[in-house]
Amino acid sequence: MRAVLVPSPGSADVLRITEVDRPSPGPGQVLVEVAVAGVNYMDVYQRSGAVPLPFPFAAGVEGVGTVVEVGDGVREVTAGDRVGWLRGGQGSYAEFVLVDAAMAVPVPESVPDDVAAAVLMQGVTAHYLATDTYRVQPGDPVLVHAAAGGVGQLLTQVVALRGGRVIGTVSTEAKAAAARAAGADEVLRYEDAPGRVRELTGGEGVAVVYDGVGGATFDASLASLRPRGVIVVYGTSSGPTPPLEIPRLNSGGSLYVTRPTVVHYTATRGELRARTDELFGWIASGQLRVSIGGRYPLADAARAHQDLESRRTTGKLLLFPSGAAPSA
Numbered sequence: 001m002r003a004v005l006v007p008s009p010g011s012a013d014v015l016r017i018t019e020v021d022r023p024s025p026g027p028g029q030v031l032v033e034v035a036v037a038g039v040n041y042m043d044v045y046q047r048s049g050a051v052p053l054p055f056p057f058a059a060g061v062e063g064v065g066t067v068v069e070v071g072d073g074v075r076e077v078t079a080g081d082r083v084g085w086l087r088g089g090q091g092s093y094a095e096f097v098l099v100d101a102a103m104a105v106p107v108p109e110s111v112p113d114d115v116a117a118a119v120l121m122q123g124v125t126a127h128y129l130a131t132d133t134y135r136v137q138p139g140d141p142v143l144v145h146a147a148a149g150g151v152g153q154l155l156t157q158v159v160a161l162r163g164g165r166v167i168g169t170v171s172t173e174a175k176a177a178a179a180r181a182a183g184a185d186e187v188l189r190y191e192d193a194p195g196r197v198r199e200l201t202g203g204e205g206v207a208v209v210y211d212g213v214g215g216a217t218f219d220a221s222l223a224s225l226r227p228r229g230v231i232v233v234y235g236t237s238s239g240p241t242p243p244l245e246i247p248r249l250n251s252g253g254s255l256y257v258t259r260p261t262v263v264h265y266t267a268t269r270g271e272l273r274a275r276t277d278e279l280f281g282w283i284a285s286g287q288l289r290v291s292i293g294g295r296y297p298l299a300d301a302a303r304a305h306q307d308l309e310s311r312r313t314t315g316k317l318l319l320f321p322s323g324a325a326p327s328a
């Protein structure tokens with residue numbers, strides 16, 4: 001079978017499509033024929049060595065496909081099931097991948113493969129950020145950085161579903177249109193925060209900042225909060241956040257800071273299923289719209305990484321191991 005390997009840390013061109021043996025599932029695992037693999041910043045961090053894995057390793061953590069073989073002790077799914085996963089499936093940029101059965105969630109028939117793959121990692125992230133990390137209340141003013149991104153567009157919609165008022169930041173006019181289409185009430189350029197954020201909130205500041213950009217935005221995020229506001233740094237697409245002097249939380253208004261990760265918000269199969277079931281339900285009822293920003297054959301994984309890192313994309317990027325990538 002074909003798989004994308006990362007032989008050594010580096011830029012996107014280290015990715016190598018390689019012929020490898022098809023693996024067999026061990027206890028608690030299933031072998032899945034991959035229909036669509038999701039492209040994530042996690043893959044970029046792993047490839048560059050920022051998230052350390054022993055090299056060489058197989059790229060990709062997320063996908064949708066059909067279970068073709070089941071290991072000992074697996075009760076959650078059976079052969080022939082259509083499943084999705086956002087973790088427990090390292091090596092998802094491949095024709096087949098081993099997935100921890102506990103992390104393989106059923107995908108309803110009403111949700112196509114590409115839509116499901118586009119809502120797993122980013123959708124579950126948006127879900128936990130807005131419902132648990134900070135539970136958005138009706139009327140809450142909320143700042144969402146990179147509001148046209150994969151997480152950004154979904155998060156904007158989930159915050160709006162909960163009655164929050166989204167102020168989004170983006171880098172270009174085209175991305176502003178995408179953020180507005182996702183339901184952002186106001187869309188700003190990064191340099192307009194915190195000043196314009198304060199104006200839009202009557203001087204008070206926002207209840208929460210969802211910051212997946214990190215290094216470039218962290219200071220403006222802190223300065224955009226109202227007293228007892230929460231800064232949620234869930235990603236660092238622009239680079240690491242600067243060190244935080246704790247007294248700044250005091251002088252900024254008894255602020256809270258958290259750095260969440262999806263692992264701790266999908267700690268059990270029950271919690272994971274509750275989130276994916278609700279997301280798939282919102283898609284089925286038309287309350288959540290998924291935006292797919294690029295479709296690539298497996299052999300073009302490097303180009304997908306370059307596009308993601310170059311800020312050229314809006315929405316989710318997908319790889320199609322069977323070769324042909326259906327047009328958007």
Ligand SMILES: NC(=O)c1ccc[n+]([C@@H]2O[C@H](COP(=O)([O-])OP(=O)(O)OC[C@H]3O[C@@H](n4cnc5c(N)ncnc54)[C@H](OP(=O)(O)O)[C@@H]3O)[C@@H](O)[C@H]2O)c1
Pocket residue numbers: 039040041042121122125146147148149150151152169170171172175212213216234235236237238239260261262263308309310311312313314315
């Ligand atoms: N903690 C978690 O559980 C979790 C889970 C999933 C993803 N994440 C994180 O969430 C973040 C967003 O992920 P995503 O997949 O949805 O990506 P994305 O938002 O589609 O892409 C990143 C966006 O960040 C913005 N950006 C601002 N400064 C940038 C810079 N210097 N370089 C590159 N991009 C920059 C760009 O939008 P503009 O051009 O509009 O600025 C870019 O499109 C990532 O940091 C990822 O690691 C975290």
